[in-house]
Amino acid sequence: MRPTLLREKILSLKSKGKKAFAVLIDPEKAEEQNNLLQLIRIGVESKIDFFLVGGSLLTANNLSTVIQTIKKNCEIPVILFPGSNMQIDLSADGILLLSLISGRNADLLIGQHVLSAPILKKSQLEILSTGYMIINSGQPTSVSYISGTQPIPNDKPIIAASTAMAGEMLGLQLTYLDAGSGAKEPVHPRVIQAVRKAVDTPIIVGGGLNTSQRVLDALIAGADMVVIGNGIEKNPNLIVEVSEKILAYNDILNIN
Secondary structure, eight states, X not given: OOOOHHHHHHHHHHHTTOOEEXXXXXXXXXXXXXXXXXXXXXXXXXXXXXXXXXOSOOOXXXXXXXXXXXXXXXXXXXXXXXXXXXXXXXXXXEEEEEEETTSOOHIIIIIHHHHHHHHHHHSOOEEEEEEEEEBOOSSOOHHHHHXXXXXXXXXXXXXXXXXXHHHHHTTOSEXXXXXXXXXXXXXXXXXXXXHHHHOOSOEXXXXXXXXXXXXXXXXXXXXXXXXXXXXXXXXXXXXXXXXHHHHHHHHHTTOO
16 A cells, blocks of 8 residues: 555644645756755754655756755655656655646646556655646746646636636545746635635645745635745745744644
8 A cells, every 4th residue: 555644744734724834946946056955954944844846847857866865854755746757756755646637738637647657656656646727827937838728817716616626526636726936926815715615625825925925815815735936046034934924824723
């Protein structure tokens, strides 16, 4: 039986009403900035829950190096956030098996998964089947361009809710709402609220969360886990600010 420790942790946090915090590391940008060790240190000190590793397009062959560096320097679980079936590394703890349910690109709905399945089946990676939804952020992003799909409009929460509902009915374990790397605007709270009312699955929200206030807005709207990535490139201490906001939010709810 494949272990389900990551999913159990996410579900446990959700059942307690406790919000989770993940930091997304883009291997190419980590290499360019040479600040990976700093991000790991801050992540440990801030008690983040997960590191996500991946990106829409990787040209530097350093995915494995980044994952191994994280694992050598901390015990925080590392989850793959793959842009394609080429971004699989068996040294990670798990993988978000993303099905792009907001688009109509068959390759990202099932095609990439077919190619990955034989490798994943033999691996020890924990598989987290995830309904991945791109939400319009006000400008084109790498993920919308690479995927060749139209994002769900940020002012059409009913479309987002119905899409998430369909993903849940198909058996997907998690719902990920993403405005994309470097998004001008984050996923609007009304979209998160609508999806929260529509599904019971844990909701992950990322993209455009470059201030602690935007993170708080997402949490209040119903996000179970927030992901920051692009915002830490210019301000690594954003990790600290977001962590403090999440801890304060949990304290208000008297969550231990």
